[in-house]
Amino acid sequence: MRFDVITLFPNLCEGYLGDSILKRAIDQKLISINFWQLRDFSDDAKHHKVDDTPYGGGAGMVIRPQPLWNAITEVKKHNQGPVIYLTPQGPVLTQKQAVELSTGPKELILLCGRYEGIDQRIRETLIDREISIGEYVLTGGELPALILIDTISRLIPGVVGDEESVAEDSFSKKLQGKREYPHYTRPAEFNNMKVPDVLLSGNHAEIEKWRTERLS
Numbered sequence: 399m400r401f402d403v404i405t406l407f408p409n410l411c412e413g414y415l416g417d418s419i420l421k422r423a424i425d426q427k428l429i430s431i432n433f434w435q436l437r438d439f440s441d442d443a444k445h446h447k448v449d450d451t452p453y454g455g456g457a458g459m460v461i462r463p464q465p466l467w468n469a470i471t472e473v474k475k476h477n478q479g480p481v482i483y484l485t486p487q488g489p490v491l492t493q494k495q496a497v498e499l500s501t502g503p504k505e506l507i508l509l510c511g512r513y514e515g516i517d518q519r520i521r522e523t524l525i526d527r528e529i530s531i532g533e534y535v536l537t538g539g540e541l542p543a544l545i546l547i548d549t550i551s552r553l554i555p556g557v558v559g560d561e562e563s564v565a566e567d568s569f570s571k572k573l574q575g576k577r578e579y580p581h582y583t584r585p586a587e588f589n590n591m592k593v594p595d596v597l598l599s600g601n602h603a604e605i606e607k608w609r610t611e612r613l614s
């Protein structure tokens with residue numbers, strides 16, 4: 399799966415992608431992530447300015463259509479996937495959508511907004527899909543883009559070592575779309591708190607029943 403991320407702050411993303419499961423997935427070429435600096439596409443040769451004040455007045459700045467148009471047009475030459483704009487105004491991301499995205503086109507272009515967001519004309523012409531990661535507002539689209547990359551990537555075969563564990567996570571078909579049951583590990587007793595007897599019984603049918611009853 400190839401992700402191309404258009405952002406004003408590529409450095410914000412590097413730490414998260416430079417460690418653990420996603421780093422391994424990148425090293426193993428199961429996923430690739432390319433960053434495009436939006437400022438590089440600004441026609442403002444001196445200051446590389448990408449924002450301007452909103453028509454109609456009001457607080458904040460809006461990302462101008464020109465750098466967005468040039469950036470998206472250029473990135474589309476390298477990535478034929480849909481252009482997804484991360485915005486709190488989009489439909490909220492669900493596991494079902496993550497599964498759909500992980501099994502759909504093998505290329506995605508992610509656009510991270512900043513300030514008040516992007517010029518509406520770009521939303522209407524070059525954006526194929528909008529996704530929100532929740533009903534709250536962040537300073538920029540970089541964390542939402544990382545969340546989207548993370549949730550899609552872990553569904554790609556080989557990214558998470560134990561594929562069975564992914565198939566049995568919260569919201570999976572196996573768990574009937576519900577939230578997962580509680581987990582315990584050694585020791586069997588910790589600070590006077592005991593692991594439920596059934597989990598130590600070795601009776602797989604009873605364990606399955608106990609777990610199913612605790613799906614929520």
Ligand code: SAM
Nearest residue numbers: 484485486511514515530531535536538539542
């Ligand atoms: N003025 C916008 C509004 O009220 O809907 C909020 C803009 S927000 C400060 C700046 C950028 O952060 C957005 O353009 C978007 O890319 C990103 N962002 C913030 N919250 C988000 C969320 N919940 N989901 C996805 N992206 C978000």
